[in-house]
Amino acid sequence: MEILVCVKRVPATGGRITLTPHGQEIDTRYLGFTISPHEECGVEEAVRIVEAQGGSTAVLTLGPIAAEEQLRDAMAVGIDRAILLETDGREFDPVATASAIVEAVRAQEASHAPFDLLIFGTEAADTGGFQVGIRVAVALGRPIVSGIKSLTVRDGMVVARREAPGGGWETCEVPLPAVVSVKEGLNLPRYPSVPGRLRAKRKEIERLTPAWSRTGPVKLGLRVPEAEGAPVEILGRGPEAASAVVDLLERIGVLAS
Amino acid sequence: MSGILVFVEHAAGEADRLSREALVLAGSLAAAAGAEVEAVLFGADAAGVGAGLGEQGVRTAHVVEDPRLGAYAPAAWAVAIVELIVARGPVAVIAGGSERGNEVLAHVAARTGRPMAANVVDVTVAATQGDPWHLTRQRWAGSLLEDAELRADVQLLTVAPHVITVDESGGAPGGAPAASVVRFEPSVDDRDLVGRVTGHEAPKGGAISLADAKVVVSGGRGVGSAEGFGILEELAGLLGGAVGGSRVVTSNGWRPHSDQVGQTGLRIAPDLYVACGISGAIQHIVGCKAAKRILAINTDPDSPIMGVADYAVIGDLHQIVPAISAEIRRRSAPD
Ligand SMILES: Cc1cc2nc3c(=O)[nH]c(=O)nc-3n(C[C@H](O)[C@H](O)[C@H](O)COP(=O)(O)OP(=O)(O)OC[C@H]3O[C@@H](n4cnc5c(N)ncnc54)[C@H](O)[C@@H]3O)c2cc1C
Ligand SMILES: Nc1ncnc2c1ncn2[C@@H]1O[C@H](COP(=O)(O)O)[C@@H](O)[C@H]1O
Numbered sequence: 086m087e088i089l090v091c092v093k094r095v096p097a098t099g100g101r102i103t104l105t106p107h108g109q110e111i112d113t114r115y116l117g118f119t120i121s122p123h124e125e126c127g128v129e130e131a132v133r134i135v136e137a138q139g140g141s142t143a144v145l146t147l148g149p150i151a152a153e154e155q156l157r158d159a160m161a162v163g164i165d166r167a168i169l170l171e172t173d174g175r176e177f178d179p180v181a182t183a184s185a186i187v188e189a190v191r192a193q194e195a196s197h198a199p200f201d202l203l204i205f206g207t208e209a210a211d212t213g214g215f216q217v218g219i220r221v222a223v224a225l226g227r228p229i230v231s232g233i234k235s236l237t238v239r240d241g242m243v244v245a246r247r248e249a250p251g252g253g254w255e256t257c258e259v260p261l262p263a264v265v266s267v268k269e270g271l272n273l274p275r276y277p278s279v280p281g282r283l284r285a286k287r288k289e290i291e292r293l294t295p296a297w298s299r300t301g302p303v304k305l306g307l308r309v310p311e312a313e314g315a316p317v318e319i320l321g322r323g324p325e326a327a328s329a330v331v332d333l334l335e336r337i338g339v340l341a342s
Numbered sequence: 343m344s345g346i347l348v349f350v351e352h353a354a355g356e357a358d359r360l361s362r363e364a365l366v367l368a369g370s371l372a373a374a375a376g377a378e379v380e381a382v383l384f385g386a387d388a389a390g391v392g393a394g395l396g397e398q399g400v401r402t403a404h405v406v407e408d409p410r411l412g413a414y415a416p417a418a419w420a421v422a423i424v425e426l427i428v429a430r431g432p433v434a435v436i437a438g439g440s441e442r443g444n445e446v447l448a449h450v451a452a453r454t455g456r457p458m459a460a461n462v463v464d465v466t467v468a469a470t471q472g473d474p475w476h477l478t479r480q481r482w483a484g485s486l487l488e489d490a491e492l493r494a495d496v497q498l499l500t501v502a503p504h505v506i507t508v509d510e511s512g513g514a515p516g517g518a519p520a521a522s523v524v525r526f527e528p529s530v531d532d533r534d535l536v537g538r539v540t541g542h543e544a545p546k547g548g549a550i551s552l553a554d555a556k557v558v559v560s561g562g563r564g565v566g567s568a569e570g571f572g573i574l575e576e577l578a579g580l581l582g583g584a585v586g587g588s589r590v591v592t593s594n595g596w597r598p599h600s601d602q603v604g605q606t607g608l609r610i611a612p613d614l615y616v617a618c619g620i621s622g623a624i625q626h627i628v629g630c631k632a633a634k635r636i637l638a639i640n641t642d643p644d645s646p647i648m649g650v651a652d653y654a655v656i657g658d659l660h661q662i663v664p665a666i667s668a669e670i671r672r673r674s675a676p677d
Contacts, residue, residue: 099623100646102486111486122589122606180457208444208460210605212481212488215444215460215500216451223452228536231416232441234599248600250442251353252545252553255414259537269606270592270599301457302479302490310487317638317648323657324665330637331669333653337635339557339581339614340670 086140094152122269123206129274132163160285161277183220185295222264229264349437360438415538420449422528434497461502483605485624557583564619568596604629622647
């Protein structure tokens with residue numbers, strides 16, 4: 086099995102978001118960076134499939150040079166090699182991102198081996214476009230299953246399961262080579278080991294320069310939504326507050342009195 | 343027609359909530375654009391649901407009854423919508439912000455090489471044809487808003503969940519005229535059917551689902567362990583509610599991922615959300631801010647959860663939660 090996972094570097098925002106003065110970006114001066122939990126599960130799944138069935142794994146990101154950090158994180162948990170589509174800091178829209186990935190996949194398949202499986206997150210953590218994986222699959226003429234939370238690869242088929250709209254689960258089967266977009270809950274990703282980190286640090290990262298283009302949506306600016314509601318009402322401290330809490334429960338009618 | 347076409351999902355003879363939200367947005371855009379709202383629906387009972395959409399302002403419901411497309415088949419459904427775009431020339435195709443809404447529209451976008459904007463909350467139709475539309479969409483699942491321009495001959499948009507208010511009273515009294523149902527058979531080939539749903543497992547009955555519970559008692563890192571959730575289970579049980587959790591508790595394996603509330607978990611809207619030992623990271627808050635009321639139980643009076651909670655108790659959840667359960671029992675016990 087040859088597997089490629091696509092991940093996107095995003096700021097690890099915490100309690101609240103601060104924007105840069107012109108509202109064009111998140112102020113990341115005091116923030117670390119990460120990838121979406123969906124993509125973390127994608128990385129873990131790729132490593133597990135190849136551990137069980139043999140083959141090799143690659144991780145790809147399109148982003149600034151600093152995104153090498155996320156590629157090394159992925160290699161630290163067992164991904165074999167990494168590809169950086171290095172940008173000059175401009176935002177790539179989903180169409181441009183997908184075409185850059187398609188081009189890189191074609192080049193990688195010519196120089197290495199064809200990928201049996203491409204793994205995406207259902208949506209990127211920051212822009213939440215819900216489309217890059219599907220665009221790549223359609224451009225390559227490969228089947229895609231989206232939003233999956235369980236994955237089995239056997240006999241040249243991907244058997245994927247996802248939560249059904251009304252509850253329960255639904256199953257899809259597609260032949261390899263295929264594309265999947267995955268969600269958190271697919272697995273419980275491992276933590277990197279110290280030797281894993283050291284090994285990842287020494288690895289080469291292949292760098293390519295993708296072409297920028299603009300289709301849209303075109304970002305004009307960002308805004309933090311206004312906080313709604315009144316300030317918090319402190320009902321009390323410690324277990325003595327239980328009575329005030331139950332008064333509240335009765336008042337709002339969640340407790341049959 | 344220059345209309346607005348809405349992809350309507352439905353179950354048990356009714357349009358889904360998120361599709362109705364999309365219909366509301368489509369209605370206001372249609373008024374601004376001087377266009378009519380049309381709908382497209384798939385499945386055996388699509389005609390009945392489609393006819394009933396007159397109340398939501400739909401004039402024409404395009405219905406696909408091809409049994410091969412009865413089960414969800416995202417690529418094939420997209421082929422059908424692309425065919426309708428060609429035949430009807432809508433200025434926009436809109437879907438609800440569901441998994442399927444986003445997926446089907448992304449297939450339409452990919453096949454036709456058009457841009458698409460997901461999770462839109464507000465749209466201004468261009469005054470002049472050919473100019474870009476202005477829209478506001480969610481980033482970070484709604485923790486951040488993006489103002490954007492979208493230039494396209496057909497605007498492809500999905501509507502962010504639970505932002506647009508739907509009139510639950512069921513439309514105008516006296517009833518609007520039924521939508522006229524137009525059946526059509528898209529030319530779908532077998533390749534488009536690859537990736538369709540081939541199996542279904544019914545939900546496990548019994549417990550109240552997190553998605554529907556009126557009360558959710560949710561735990562974070564402060565709960566400390568899987569066993570620590572016993573006291574949350576107990577309180578949830580007394581309130582007829584369900585237990586949820588933060589990403590920390592699912593990543594630690596204390597709870598299954600299906601219990602996770604937030605950006606990469608469930609987004610819920612209970613009457614009461616009790617956040618126990620949860621700090622209130624934005625990615626968690628987007629999952630519970632639609633709750634009518636939030637009660638925080640936290641040792642730290644300065645934690646960000648205090649900024650979104652309506653009520654709070656400061657202190658150790660391991661003492662407070664059992665005390666609340668005991669008080670409920672005491673009050674319900676016959677004297
Ligand atoms: C892209 C992305 C997506 C994410 N998606 C999600 C998501 O879907 N859901 C989600 O939850 N998170 C998500 N996260 C993670 C999120 O950023 C936070 O890391 C997480 O929500 C923190 O969980 P927590 O509040 O349980 O833990 P912490 O932030 O560690 O907070 C623990 C809290 O417990 C309090 N506490 C400790 N002990 C006690 C005690 N004995 N009694 C009472 N209070 C106590 C502390 O004061 C503190 O406020 C996501 C992150 C990213 C980057
Ligand atoms: N800049 C990027 N680099 C690599 N992969 C990306 C990038 N942007 C998006 N993706 C992949 O596409 C998925 C869906 O992204 P989107 O459609 O933008 O929400 C993400 O979860 C990633 O797997």
